[in-house]
Amino acid sequence: xxxxxxxxxFMTHLVLITxxxxxxxxxxxxxxxxxxxxxxxxxxxxxxxxxxxxxxxxSTMLKSGLDIxxxxxxxxxxxxxxxxxxxxxxxxxxxSILSAFAIVYFRFPFRILAFWIIFITLMLPVEVRIIPTYExxxxxGMLNSYAGLTLPLIASATATFLFRQFFMTVPDExxxxxxxDGAGPMKFFRDILIPVSVTNxxxxxxxxxxxxWVQYLWPLLVTTEEGFYTIVMGIxxxxxxxxxxxxxxxxxxxVTLAMLPPVLVVLFMxxxxxKGLTETEK
Amino acid sequence: MASITLEGLKKTxxxxxxxxxxxxxxxxxxxxxxxxxPSGCGKxxxxxxxxxxxxxxxxxLKIGHQVVNTLEPAERDIAMVFQNYALYxxxxxxNNLAYGLKNRGFKKEEIKKRVHNAAKILxxxxxxxxxxxxxxxxxxxxxxxxxxxxxDPKVFLFDEPLSNLDAKLRVQMRVEIKKxxxxxxxxxxxVTHDQLEAMTLGDRLVVLNAGKIEQVGTPMEIxxxxxxxxxxxxxxSPAMNxxxxxxIQDIDNKNLSLNLPAPTDTxxxxxxxxxLSPPESPHLTIEATLExxxxxxxxxxxxxxxxxxxxxxxxxxxGQPPQHEGEMLRVYVAHEALHPFDSRTGKRTD
Amino acid sequence: MQTKRSTYQNRWLPYxxxxxxxxxxxxxxxxxxxxxxKSSVERTxxxxxxxxxxxxxxxxxxxxxxxxxxxxxxxxxxSVSVTLLSMGIALLLAVCVNRVLRTSKFxxxxxxxxxxxxxxxxxxxxxxxxxxxxxxxxHLLDWFNINWNHxxxxxxxxxxxxxxxxWKQVSYNFLFFLAGLxxxxxxxxxxxxxxxxxxxxxxxxxxxxxxxxxTFFLIIININYVMFDTFGVIDATTKGGPNQxxxxxxxxxxNDGVVGLNIGSSSAQSVMLMGIVLLLTFIQFRFVERRVNY
Numbered sequence: 001x002x003x004x005x006x007x008x009x010f011m012t013h014l015v016l017i018t019x020x021x022x023x024x025x026x027x028x029x030x031x032x033x034x035x036x037x038x039x040x041x042x043x044x045x046x047x048x049x050x051x052x053x054x055x056x057x058x059s060t061m062l063k064s065g066l067d068i069x070x071x072x073x074x075x076x077x078x079x080x081x082x083x084x085x086x087x088x089x090x091x092x093x094x095x096s097i098l099s100a101f102a103i104v105y106f107r108f109p110f111r112i113l114a115f116w117i118i119f120i121t122l123m124l125p126v127e128v129r130i131i132p133t134y135e136x137x138x139x140x141g142m143l144n145s146y147a148g149l150t151l152p153l154i155a156s157a158t159a160t161f162l163f164r165q166f167f168m169t170v171p172d173e174x175x176x177x178x179x180x181d182g183a184g185p186m187k188f189f190r191d192i193l194i195p196v197s198v199t200n201x202x203x204x205x206x207x208x209x210x211x212x213w214v215q216y217l218w219p220l221l222v223t224t225e226e227g228f229y230t231i232v233m234g235i236x237x238x239x240x241x242x243x244x245x246x247x248x249x250x251x252x253x254x255v256t257l258a259m260l261p262p263v264l265v266v267l268f269m270x271x272x273x274x275k276g277l278t279e280t281e282k
Numbered sequence: 283m284a285s286i287t288l289e290g291l292k293k294t295x296x297x298x299x300x301x302x303x304x305x306x307x308x309x310x311x312x313x314x315x316x317x318x319x320p321s322g323c324g325k326x327x328x329x330x331x332x333x334x335x336x337x338x339x340x341x342x343l344k345i346g347h348q349v350v351n352t353l354e355p356a357e358r359d360i361a362m363v364f365q366n367y368a369l370y371x372x373x374x375x376x377n378n379l380a381y382g383l384k385n386r387g388f389k390k391e392e393i394k395k396r397v398h399n400a401a402k403i404l405x406x407x408x409x410x411x412x413x414x415x416x417x418x419x420x421x422x423x424x425x426x427x428x429x430x431x432x433x434d435p436k437v438f439l440f441d442e443p444l445s446n447l448d449a450k451l452r453v454q455m456r457v458e459i460k461k462x463x464x465x466x467x468x469x470x471x472x473v474t475h476d477q478l479e480a481m482t483l484g485d486r487l488v489v490l491n492a493g494k495i496e497q498v499g500t501p502m503e504i505x506x507x508x509x510x511x512x513x514x515x516x517x518x519s520p521a522m523n524x525x526x527x528x529x530i531q532d533i534d535n536k537n538l539s540l541n542l543p544a545p546t547d548t549x550x551x552x553x554x555x556x557x558l559s560p561p562e563s564p565h566l567t568i569e570a571t572l573e574x575x576x577x578x579x580x581x582x583x584x585x586x587x588x589x590x591x592x593x594x595x596x597x598x599x600x601g602q603p604p605q606h607e608g609e610m611l612r613v614y615v616a617h618e619a620l621h622p623f624d625s626r627t628g629k630r631t632d
Numbered sequence: 633m634q635t636k637r638s639t640y641q642n643r644w645l646p647y648x649x650x651x652x653x654x655x656x657x658x659x660x661x662x663x664x665x666x667x668x669x670k671s672s673v674e675r676t677x678x679x680x681x682x683x684x685x686x687x688x689x690x691x692x693x694x695x696x697x698x699x700x701x702x703x704x705x706x707x708x709x710x711s712v713s714v715t716l717l718s719m720g721i722a723l724l725l726a727v728c729v730n731r732v733l734r735t736s737k738f739x740x741x742x743x744x745x746x747x748x749x750x751x752x753x754x755x756x757x758x759x760x761x762x763x764x765x766x767x768x769x770x771h772l773l774d775w776f777n778i779n780w781n782h783x784x785x786x787x788x789x790x791x792x793x794x795x796x797x798x799w800k801q802v803s804y805n806f807l808f809f810l811a812g813l814x815x816x817x818x819x820x821x822x823x824x825x826x827x828x829x830x831x832x833x834x835x836x837x838x839x840x841x842x843x844x845x846x847t848f849f850l851i852i853i854n855i856n857y858v859m860f861d862t863f864g865v866i867d868a869t870t871k872g873g874p875n876q877x878x879x880x881x882x883x884x885x886x887n888d889g890v891v892g893l894n895i896g897s898s899s900a901q902s903v904m905l906m907g908i909v910l911l912l913t914f915i916q917f918r919f920v921e922r923r924v925n926y
Contacts, residue, residue: 008831012728019725020742023802026757027749029768033760045771046760095652102649107639114650115633117657123913124661127860127882128905131889131898132664132671152660155653172637173368176335177429181382182356185640191381195372214750216864221890232750232864239756239868248760255756262748270741277747277804278811335638 027259034058034253041248057253071238074257077231081213082261084149084230088212089205091154097197100163101189105175122157126218134221144225153211153218159204162279166200167193203276206269213262231258284346284436284469285311286332291341293327293493301327303493304341312467314460316484318474320516324493326441329473333362333439345436356385361430362439366446367422369414375401375425376410379432386433400431403462420451427459431466438463440472444479456483477517481505489513507621511628514550514621520583520596522621523551529591532566533612542622543631550621553583553598560614568613570595572605586613665906672899690900699876700884700901707859707880710794714862715854718798719847722805727835729806730813740810747803751861755868758796782870786877789870793878796869797862804857805850812846813839852916859908881905 029046036051061074071077102108103115126133133152142148170193178188194201219233229237235258238251266273286309293302302324309315317325330336332343334355343351350358361382369378379397388396401407404424414422423443430438443459444452460483463470474480480487481501489496489504489512497509508514514522527547560567569589576583584597589610597613605611622631675686694700725743729736746754762769762782770780782789816839824834863882866872872879872887879887885905889898 005831009731012731015724016728016732016739019721019728020739023743023746023799026754026761026799029761030757041766044766046763046766046768048768095656098649099653102646103633103635105636105640106642106646106649107635108643108646111635111646112633114654117662118653121657121661123906123909124665125860125909127863128885128902128909129661129664129668130886130902131895132667133660135667136660136664151656155656155661160653168634168636171366171368173364173366174370175636176333176355176638177362177364177368177370178381179335179355179638180333180360180362181429182385183381185642185645187385192370192372195370198372210748214748214753214864216750216752216867217886232752235752235756236867248766251756252760255753258753259749262750263745266745266748267741270744273744273747274807274811277807330638 027256030252030255033248034250034256036249038247038249046248051249053249057249058257061250061253061257071234072226072229074231074234074254076227077229077234078257078261080228081230081232081258083146084215084219085209085212085262087146087150088153088215089208091150092156092159092208093201093204095154096156096159097163097194097201099160100167101193103160104164104167105185105188118155118157118160120157121155126152130217130221137222143222144228146228148222149219149228149230150212153215156208159208162200162204163197165279166197170196199272199275200279202269203272203279205276206265206273207276209265210262234258285309285344286437286469286471287342287344288328288332289342289344291328291331291343292339293324293331293336294339301493302331305495307488307495307498309469309471311469314463314470314472314483314485315488316472316474316480316486317488317490318477318480318484318516319490319496321475323490325473325475325490328490329439329441329471332437332471333360334358358437359435360437360439361433361435362441363426363430363443365442367414367426369422369425369429371414374411374413375406375417375428378414378425379428382429382433396432396434397428400428403431404428419447420455423447423451423455427462431462436469438468438470440470442474443472444474445476452479459483478519481517487517489516491516507630508550509630511548511550511623511625514623518552520553520598523553523556523595524623525549525551525588525593525595526625529588529593530566530568531588531590533569534567545624545626546622546631548623548625550623551595551615551619552621553596555615555619556595556597557614557616558597558599558601558603558611561616564617566615566617566620568615570611570613572603572607572609572611575603575607577602586611668899668902668906670899671895672903675896686896690896691904694897694900694904699879702876703879703881703884706790706878710790710797710862710878710880711855711858713790713794714797714801714858715851717794718801719805719809719850719854721798722802723809723843725802726806726809726813727839729810740807743806744803746800747807749800750864751797751800752864752868754796754800755793755865758792758799759869762792783874786874789874789878793862793865793869796865797858800865801854801857805854808846808850809843812843816842849916852912856909856912859905881908 029048032047032050033041034057035054036047037053037056040047040051063075064073099114099118103111137143137148137152140148142151174192174196175188178192183191214232215230216232216236219230220236223229223233231254235251235254238254288305288307291302291305292300294300305328317328319325327336331338334350334353338351342349345358345360370381373381376397379400380393383393383396397410398407401410404427406421406424406428409417409421409425414425417425423446426443440459444455447455456479472483484501486498486500487504488498491512497504497513504513504517508517508522511524515524525548527542527549530549570586571589572584572586573594574585576585581598581600582602584599584603586595586597587593588595603611623629624631672690673685673687674683675689676683729739729743732739761767762780764770764781764783767780773780780788782792820838820842821834824838829837859880860882862880863886866878866880866883870878872883881901882905885898885901888894888901
């Protein structure tokens with residue numbers, strides 16, 4: 001900064017440390033809860049220091065799940081979430097990069113119309129079309145399937161726009177040079193365009209993976225079989241038991257496990273994550 | 283090796299933008315022809331039409347004896363060097379050079395031979411394993427040339443290949459391109475907006491303005507006998523002085539006894555044709571005020587205003603004038619150094 | 633809309649490339665949305681045998697329905713509170729991180745991760761902290777003689793979902809504010825310092841106005857977030873209760889349609905919500921257009 005102001009510097013750090021603590025505190029409490037035995041929650045205030053039931057809580061949930069809640073083992077739900085997030089992320093990138101390529105590198109009738117059809121999806125988040133979309137998926141026989149979980153989510157105007165924007169900044173001469181070099185459209189796409197888009201693809205992948213992982217309402221509707229539960233919606237089933245029998249340690253173990261993969265992705269791929277987030281601008 | 287023939291070539295954008303308006307031109311086998319003109323004159327569009335990157339609205343384009351109007355760029359047996367080089371950023375120099383050959387199904391051995399051969403000619407054989415971003419501007423330029431070279435095409439197309447280089451490198455690369463072209467004798471079409479580059483490089487120059495050819499000729503033909511006022515003003519630096527006839531007063535000879543052809547109303551005078559001492563041949567003697575003196579080392583520029591008319595003019599000389607700024611001086615122009623023009627048509631009149 | 637300077641000539645390929653996106657869009661977006669419009673003007677009898685066209689009756693009904701109007705108002709209040717709270721905190725943190733040069737990366741890492749937490753998980757975390765019997769926060773509030781029970785008090789329930797929703801959104805706003813701050817040219821700040829402006833004055837007279845594009849963009853994004861993505865937060869904590877005190881528009885669509893099976897009304901609500909999104913998107917693109925040039 002411009003000048004030296006020790007007091008202001010001190011305040012700055014104080015605010016930041018407070019901020020970090022407030023942001024982290026709920027997660028800390030949840031994790032602590034997961035390390036205790038069920039009877040730690042019967043009366044008084046929730047524990048704030050670690051207990052000794054960590055391994056027990058996590059292995060119970062991972063291996064067998066909660067019978068009363070009707071949830072399958074957590075590892076299965078984690079697996080489903082992973083599959084779902086990966087399909088959503090890959091699917092979105094795949095179909096969006098192809099459409100952006102068509103829109104930028106070709107001139108053809110109905111090009112503008114196609115662009116607007118894609119644009120419309122921005123205005124139709126799954127929350128406003130729940131019931132009719134559910135009916136479509138049901139009619140196609142895709143309830144309780146990975147296809148039903150993911151397909152209605154993978155159309156992406158955002159990703160298409162991002163790639164379109166990026167392709168417009170790729171020098172025209174690159175495509176022209178490749179044409180001189182005897183490469184047709186798909187060869188150019190594969191040999192040149194995809195390699196120069198790698199950073200953008202990965203950044204988008206991080207964002208879309210998280211998007212796929214945190215989905216809640218949609219999996220809640222289309223999966224009735226335990227075998228297809230995702231971890232995020234599985235929490236809801238667990239919660240249903242919370243009023244009867246507060247197995248807080250188990251719920252919080254599940255919550256911790258549900259948070260872990262996407263949070264790790266953000267932490268370890270922070271550069272890509274920030275790039276993806278600030279460039280997609282939702 | 284082949285000639286290029288353009289017959290009535292036209293390019294029209296979205297109905298009514300006429301970027302190229304009927305170009306007839308033949309480029310001989312082995313010739314280096316430079317298309318030169320200000321930005322927006324259609325020179326790049328014309329080059330890109332030859333390349334196959336722009337469709338041809340009307341006219342015929344032949345390479346050799348083959349009409350290539352509708353052929354894909356890759357099918358025309360041409361290579362192009364782009365202004366920003368257009369190197370594939372994720373490929374090594376070797377792969378940049380080899381990509382076109384791979385796509386054409388050359389054998390590995392042959393590719394290797396050709397790449398190494400081209401790299402040697404261009405002195406980039408030490409960088410073959412580097413990615414373009416680790417190369418200097420000049421080296422990138424060489425790789426771009428190498429990519430054209432390996433293919434051994436019938437025609438080279440250059441789209442302002444030197445404009446991204448600094449002044450010193452530009453001169454150096456200009457010389458190298460000329461040497462290379464002399465050596466390979468590949469028919470070449472070269473686009474630039476820099477008249478000096480055009481003059482020094484081209485076997486012939488094509489001066490373009492507003493989508494039309496103003497003049498075609500060797501550099502010296504164009505310099506010594508510009509066909510239009512536009513060419514006269516564009517070629518040569520500092521630009522030719524254009525003086526309305528009525529402002530010229532020969533103080534030795536009150537009645538201007540020049541034998542000028544009929545519609546002449548403007549005289550073009552090159553800055554170096556205005557002398558500070560009278561030449562032996564018949565000449566004009568003109569009075570003027572010295573406004574500014576500019577010494578540029580090997581030459582100097584005098585900015586003057588003609589007496590009575592305030593008409594500005596530039597003189598290029600290698601001496602220093604005896605006068606100070608603001609004083610009157612006499613200048614002399616040999617009759618044979620005058621270029622007569624008709625300003626209404628812009629054409630030369632003799 | 634632009635393409636490249638030169639384009640490929642191919643009759644079928646572009647359509648083939650667009651096909652996956654367009655098919656999915658048509659099947660799962662446009663068709664369902666049009667179905668929603670269709671059933672919003674119909675009534676289906678309870679057994680699903682007969683469907684009759686009733687025009688705008690469903691719309692008239694929900695617009696006359698006090699619970700819908702309440703949900704509309706509540707959504708507005710909820711949106712404004714979450715937006716203000718999360719953007720305020722985010723701006724404060726971003727300004728601080730922008731001040732500390734050496735440790736900025738470290739703090740950023742510690743502040744951005746909640747973005748990856750699912751809204752429903754965010755709900756569960758705060759629901760646990762606010763649990764009336766064992767929660768830490770009700771316990772602390774007890775010292776101030778505040779009796780916390782969001783199962784009874786509508787206001788407290790609203791505060792709970794606001795905090796949970798804002799907590800998750802701080803990271804997103806923080807990143808954009810930080811990017812905005814970092815893009816302000818340093819010489820501008822230095823010039824102001826030379827002109828004698830103190831740090832706080834500098835912030836309000838120079839930095840904040842220059843951030844206004846970011847601020848405006850974030851307001852739209854946040855309203856969008858609160859309207860749709862907070863479904864999980866509400867479902868995990870209050871389920872729209874107590875006594876509909878936290879029933880937002882989206883939650884009501886879900887509640888009336890999926891739980892209550894009143895398809896006509898739910899569809900009409902969906903269509904009205906689409907109108908709101910349309911408006912928001914329009915505003916957003918009118919604004920984004922200037923910078924991004926679509």
